[in-house]
Amino acid sequence: MDFFDIHTHNNKPVKNVFSIVNKYPTATNFTNPFSIGIHPWFINKNKIDEEFLIIEEKIQHKNCLAIGECGLDKLTETDFELQQKVFRQHILLSEKYKKPLLIHCVKSHQEVIEFKKELQPTQPWVLHGFNKNIHIAESLLKNKLILSFGAAIINTIKLEEVVSKTPISSIFLETDTAEVKIQAVYQKLAGIKNIEVIALQKEIKNNFTKIFKR
Ligand SMILES: [Zn+2]
Structure with a gap:
């Protein structure tokens, strides 16, 4: 594969692109590589236990690459304490x-860092x-988080500084829900980094192999 799209909601395979498709516990199709979890927007207090049982079963599927x-x-309107409880459960599954x-993560970067410091995940x-x-x-990178950039880098000037200062070894690229081709995101990043797309492809592929063990 030439391109890696580590987070997309598009279920259709794209030529030359290795995609990790985001799945909710209600999903039924697991024929392509996927990640699975409960999005903070969609936490339903009465369904959490049931959904975690599904997640724990699907994690063991050969196509599951991430939580x-x-x-x-x-x-979002979901109670923040409940969000934290559910997030913690995902972290524990990721470790297990x-x-x-x-x-x-929206306006909660400090809390994510606090979780990382507390739980010391491997x-x-x-x-x-x-x-x-x-x-x-910088504070996320200092705490060894990896940043995934999507369509926003194509037209947000202020992100160019962020991207140019983030080492490629800490970068992934994604399309998420945007109507954009992952190739265009690569192109933009290569431009900001002043390298050829082919050199960037090599580096992202290395990151992918290292992090997702594929
Ligand atoms: Zn998403």
């Missing part, structure tokens, strides 16, 4: 089954859809 997306979001964690943590400032990026 998530899961995480913390201060702009040795799968990387794909994190959704599994990699990838913060998906990063689009914040350099200070936040």
Whole structure:
């Protein structure tokens, strides 16, 4: 595969692209590589136990590459304490089954870092859809989180500084729910880093092999 899209909600395979498709516990199709978790927007208090049973079963599927997306979001209506409880459960599963964690984080970067400091996970943590400032990026990188960038880097000027200062070894790329081709995201990153797309492909592939053990 030439391109790696580590977080997408698009179920259709794309030529030359290795994708990790995001799945919720309600999903039924697991024929392609996937991650699975409870998104903080969709936490249903009465279904948590049932959903974690499904997640724990699906984690053991050969196509499961990561746990998530899961995480913390201060702009959603879900009770924040409940979000933290559910996030912690995902972290524990990620450790138990040795799968990387794909994190959704809105205005909760400090809390994510606190969790990392408290639980000292051995599994990699990838913060998906990063689009914040350099200070936040630096504190996440200092705490050994990996940043995944998506369509936002194509037209957000302020993200260029963040991307240019983030070492490629701590970067993944994704399309998430955006109507964008992963190739365009690679192209943009290569431009900012001033390297050829082919050189970037090699580096992202190395990251992928290292983090997702494929
Ligand atoms: Zn997503």
